[in-house]
Amino acid sequence: MAPIIAMIAITKSFLGHYLGAREGFNGMVIKSLRGKGKSIEINKLNKITALFMLVTTWIVATLNPSILGMIETLGGPIIAMILFLMPMYAIQKVPAMRKYSGHISNVFVVIMGLIAISAIFYSLFS
Incomplete structure (x- = not known):
């Protein structure tokens, strides 16, 4: 029974991620095309998105990057931006914080x- 539950969980997880990523990718493509005065059929866009997802997934599976390394590399600077730089930006731009x-x-x-x-x-360069 446990393998069946695991397969269902894996399938639901994949579908949730795929459908969310597809919707986001389609939205970005449609928005960029709309800005240029163009449009695309949704069925054609879904096929392009599926191909893009397949190729991207294949490349990532082949390269097998360290996800923990990526989180370590990107997590610290992103947290530093949130904790250090965004408040300083807000102090300059928000009238109530100008004091x-x-x-x-x-x-x-x-x-x-900036050091963080x-x-x-x-x-990246070492």
């Missing part, structure tokens, strides 16, 4: 955020 601008500590926070984000460039 916090002009402090020397803001420069320190931005510098520390620089880890992604170090890992």
Whole structure:
């Protein structure tokens, strides 16, 4: 019974990810085509999307990248952007937070955020 439940769970997980990714990809393609004044049939777009997903999945399965390495490489800088840089951006752009601008500590926070984000460039080029 357990293998049947596992197969159903794997199938549902795949379909959930695939359908969500397909909808997102189709939305981006339709939006970019609409901006250029063009359109595409949904059936044709679904076939293109399926082919794109197949090729992309095949390439990823062949290259077999380390997902933990990717999370480690990208997670830190993204968290640094959220914790360090976005508040400093908000201080400059949001009128209610403007009273916090002009402090020397803001420069320190931005510098520390940039140092934390620089880890992604170090890992890419080393």
